[in-house]
Amino acid sequence: MSALEKVATDPLHDVRAYAAGFEHWLAAPPDSLRAATAPLPNYADRVSAMAAMMRDLHDAGWSRYGWPEESGGLGGTILHRGAFWETLSRHHVPGMALFEHLEILAPALVAMGPPDFVSQALPALLSGQELWAQGFSEPDAGSDLASLRTVAVAGDGGFKINGRKIWTSWARYATWCLVLARTGTPESRHRGLTAFIVDLRSPGVEVRAIEQANGTDELAEVTFDDVHVSDARIVGHLDGGWKVAMHILSHERGTFAWFRHCFLYQQLTDGLEHGGADSDAQLGDALLDLAAVTTTSHAGLHAHAADDPLGPKAAFTKLLLCEAERSVNSWRYDLDADLAIGVQDDETAMRRQEYLFSRIVTVYGGSQQMQLETIAKQTLRLP
Ligand SMILES: Cc1cc2nc3c(=O)[nH]c(=O)nc-3n(C[C@H](O)[C@H](O)[C@H](O)COP(=O)(O)OP(=O)(O)OC[C@H]3O[C@@H](n4cnc5c(N)ncnc54)[C@H](O)[C@@H]3O)c2cc1C
Numbered sequence: 001m002s003a004l005e006k007v008a009t010d011p012l013h014d015v016r017a018y019a020a021g022f023e024h025w026l027a028a029p030p031d032s033l034r035a036a037t038a039p040l041p042n043y044a045d046r047v048s049a050m051a052a053m054m055r056d057l058h059d060a061g062w063s064r065y066g067w068p069e070e071s072g073g074l075g076g077t078i079l080h081r082g083a084f085w086e087t088l089s090r091h092h093v094p095g096m097a098l099f100e101h102l103e104i105l106a107p108a109l110v111a112m113g114p115p116d117f118v119s120q121a122l123p124a125l126l127s128g129q130e131l132w133a134q135g136f137s138e139p140d141a142g143s144d145l146a147s148l149r150t151v152a153v154a155g156d157g158g159f160k161i162n163g164r165k166i167w168t169s170w171a172r173y174a175t176w177c178l179v180l181a182r183t184g185t186p187e188s189r190h191r192g193l194t195a196f197i198v199d200l201r202s203p204g205v206e207v208r209a210i211e212q213a214n215g216t217d218e219l220a221e222v223t224f225d226d227v228h229v230s231d232a233r234i235v236g237h238l239d240g241g242w243k244v245a246m247h248i249l250s251h252e253r254g255t256f257a258w259f260r261h262c263f264l265y266q267q268l269t270d271g272l273e274h275g276g277a278d279s280d281a282q283l284g285d286a287l288l289d290l291a292a293v294t295t296t297s298h299a300g301l302h303a304h305a306a307d308d309p310l311g312p313k314a315a316f317t318k319l320l321l322c323e324a325e326r327s328v329n330s331w332r333y334d335l336d337a338d339l340a341i342g343v344q345d346d347e348t349a350m351r352r353q354e355y356l357f358s359r360i361v362t363v364y365g366g367s368q369q370m371q372l373e374t375i376a377k378q379t380l381r382l383p
Helices: 003-009 015-025 031-036 043-059 078-090 106-112 115-126 186-192 241-272 277-305 313-335 337-341 346-357 368-379
Strands: 132-135 151-155 158-165 176-182 193-199 205-210 219-230
Touching: 015 078, 031 043, 043 115, 078 241, 078 277, 106 115, 106 241, 132 219, 151 176, 158 176, 158 193, 176 186, 176 219, 176 241, 186 193, 193 219, 193 241, 241 277, 241 313, 277 313, 313 337, 313 346, 313 368, 337 346
Parallel strands: 132 176
Antiparallel strands: 151 158, 158 219, 176 193, 205 219
8 A cells, every 4th residue: 555545544644644633632641641751760660650651652542653553553654653752752751761662672573573473562562561671782792792692502492592691771671682692603703693582581581680870770681591482583584683683773873863862852941941041052062962863863764764774874873862962961960950969859860860871872772982983984984
């Protein structure tokens, strides 16, 4: 069916009509949305509040636009998802907390995952019932991901996984983890990796939360001790995990910037209510940095909607997002003395978490240096 025919079948396939319809519906928001806008510095509380809101938005249909019907969606493109989260940010939802994987992992699951599994798993994620984590990094394999040592050995109608992952965001709250494991020889590097969907409730899985300096327990260490995974739970192909990882990273570095920057705009707008004239230069920097992310990530959303791979351009977008994270948060920090002096009311605690997070964004999805290296080699073709 052509795009025009789809719009005729369901007028909400037109993104503007969808955005207007969602805005209209939010004139009488569900209680769960109000609850999710409250400052909740405790991460577990935020997970519950966001999951309840996502359940209501799934049941009302709004979060299902932008996803294919065969995966439990209502059709449309990533532009619908862009409008969805932009609208929520304007309605003071402070971030995607725990639902970031809708825009990091889920596109790869839909494109390359086992269709029967994905048609159950995507609705479960969209409705906040089952969350996800991404198990790539290891204690000795971060920037050099192709050297990872977690192994998956075939047998018993599936694989046995052994190894250790670290910095696994949201693992403590997740049901599923996309684990990149070695199925080839150690020398096979990126050619011998496979992406598995692992049930974190399986025997042999241990998740240990890592408490962060900003007071959250977002990160975790996950160990796998003879964990059985069925061979029906491979994303992509056996030994084809690198392609899956690159698909995921192109979203994490590229299109994800659109979703994240909507919340930065909202932080800036909220901060303006308390702003002083002496911060004009810093405010200008923050606005310019945000404008740069708006244009590049908007282009990325359109490229994705047109099935154009993002490629190394995603690295450039991630660098711009990091600049915007830092400049918006530096501006807010200078406006608000409470952030520095340890005031602990919920709102200040949340803002302090955001500020501290803005200092580590240069690491997730590949470090700043690795993004620069990608641009140097793949875009500028430097030796
Ligand atoms: C908030 C946050 C969330 C994260 N979430 C996840 C997650 O959900 N799942 C997951 O798998 N991982 C996650 N990570 C881990 C992240 O992907 C890694 O930390 C990152 O890839 C860097 O790897 P590393 O920590 O091993 O550092 P290393 O690779 O040891 O790097 C250390 C330093 O050396 C530099 N360096 C390394 N190699 C080179 C080189 N060749 N040239 C120049 N400089 C180099 C790096 O830039 C860095 O500054 C997360 C990290 C953060 C901060």
